[in-house]
Amino acid sequence: MSDLPESGQRIASDLPESIEEAVQHMLPRDLLHDLRTPLGHILGYSELLIEQMRAEGHEEFIPYLEKIRTAGHQLLELMKDNFQSR
Amino acid sequence: MPRILLVEDNEMNRDMLSRRLQRRGYDVIIAVDGQTGVSMAQSEAPDLVLMDMSLPVIDGWEATRTLKAGAETKHIPVIALTAHAMSTDRDKALEAGCDDYDTKPIEFSRLIEKMEALLDGSDNASQAEKGS
Numbered sequence: 001m002s003d004l005p006e007s008g009q010r011i012a013s014d015l016p017e018s019i020e021e022a023v024q025h026m027l028p029r030d031l032l033h034d035l036r037t038p039l040g041h042i043l044g045y046s047e048l049l050i051e052q053m054r055a056e057g058h059e060e061f062i063p064y065l066e067k068i069r070t071a072g073h074q075l076l077e078l079m080k081d082n083f084q085s086r
Numbered sequence: 087m088p089r090i091l092l093v094e095d096n097e098m099n100r101d102m103l104s105r106r107l108q109r110r111g112y113d114v115i116i117a118v119d120g121q122t123g124v125s126m127a128q129s130e131a132p133d134l135v136l137m138d139m140s141l142p143v144i145d146g147w148e149a150t151r152t153l154k155a156g157a158e159t160k161h162i163p164v165i166a167l168t169a170h171a172m173s174t175d176r177d178k179a180l181e182a183g184c185d186d187y188d189t190k191p192i193e194f195s196r197l198i199e200k201m202e203a204l205l206d207g208s209d210n211a212s213q214a215e216k217g218s
Contacts, residue, residue, distance in 0.1 A: 033169045047194060
């Protein structure tokens with residue numbers, strides 16, 4: 001970058017250094033907040049139903065509910081890994 | 087049975103969290119905005135407040151500052167709940183007077199641990215106050 005003229009260096013210093021950083025620049029903070037809210041509903045209601053089904057003895061539904069919960073956690077981990085700093 | 091004031095404007099979050107807390111044996115009372123949360127904390131004297139931060143009328147930070155400034159409510163532990171995961175959000179909540187902080191989506195067992203720690207501490211403080 002030091003080979004660039006001063007104006008070019010200024011532009012280059014403003015560019016994101018990685019794909020992750022570039023994606024973060026594209027995702028407004030409010031959007032990340034808004035994604036966490038429905039994700040919380042998916043996780044929370046699947047856990048609530050698992051508790052309820054277990055209490056009522058409907059064990060047959062639990063594996064399906066656990067799949068929903070696991071998928072929700074995978075999505076949450078993806079968000080944390082990529083957008084934790086925002 | 088500890089009485090928990092849940093201040094939350096999102097209907098699904100309210101429904102989900104209140105059901106799970108009631109299942110664990112907590113007595114849950116609900117406010118849907120910050121101003122009502124402050125009024126209910128004053129009138130109902132809950133053992134702990136779960137405070138969403140993004141609330142209508144007055145937000146969770148302002149509501150917490152009001153509770154912590156009130157002689158009758160300052161001892162009530164407040165846990166901030168927010169969907170913002172930045173460390174600055176945590177700092178902002180603690181600066182407002184919140185006793186602890188958790189991020190959404192709520193990890194229920196972690197939240198229960200934080201609540202129990204504060205409820206235990208609050209019991210001990212009350213007993214010490216009575217003994218002095």
